Amino acid sequence: QKEVEQDPGPLSVPEGAIVSLNCTYSNSAFQYFMWYRQYSRKGPELLMYTYSSGNKEDGRFTAQVDKSSKYISLFIRDSQPSDSATYLCAMWGGSNYKLTFGKGTLLTVNP
């Protein structure tokens, strides 16, 4: 079983839709959970992070972590064409230098 599993999509939605992106993981040592956004031909940039279980909201974006199920989600409300990008989940145990990334989900929001 891979450490982090993420559905690669592609996912195509109409503008204004609610988008749900998900990752599952197997390593119970992970404590920090991140979502990176990567636009085409650019490097990834941190969108949100959450420590341990719970929810975190930032504008139209909500990150959820359920450590009991080893499942994390990113919700995008009122999606916009500018949200079209690849979204990568990433996780960190806090004790070494390495993040573990999912493979990314390609999202297209159609006007």
Added chain:
Amino acid sequence: DVKVTQSSRYLVKRTGEKVFLECVQDMDHENMFWYRQDPGLGLRLIYFSYDVKMKEKGDIPEGYSVSREKKERFSLILESASTNQTSMYLCASSFPGSNTGELFFGEGSRLTVL
């Protein structure tokens, strides 16, 4: 603003050539990383460095080496480029005191080996 700069955005090299990919960060970060990104395989860590002249192998170091002579600069070297090293290469840095492990990425260097 945080800045990680990769000197070459697009390179085309021939099999057997020696290739240097340069990365500079202006944030005084101790940690620097080289990843490659391929469709269907995601981001894979090649090498990382947590201090000047220090380096650690990542998950796929074969065929690569690195150099960190100065804190702000981390170079990836392909001693003899092969076609299977055609990829997008991403440099990143982080601050070891960060409580999130956040990585700051450059814009990437797309290498094609013919």
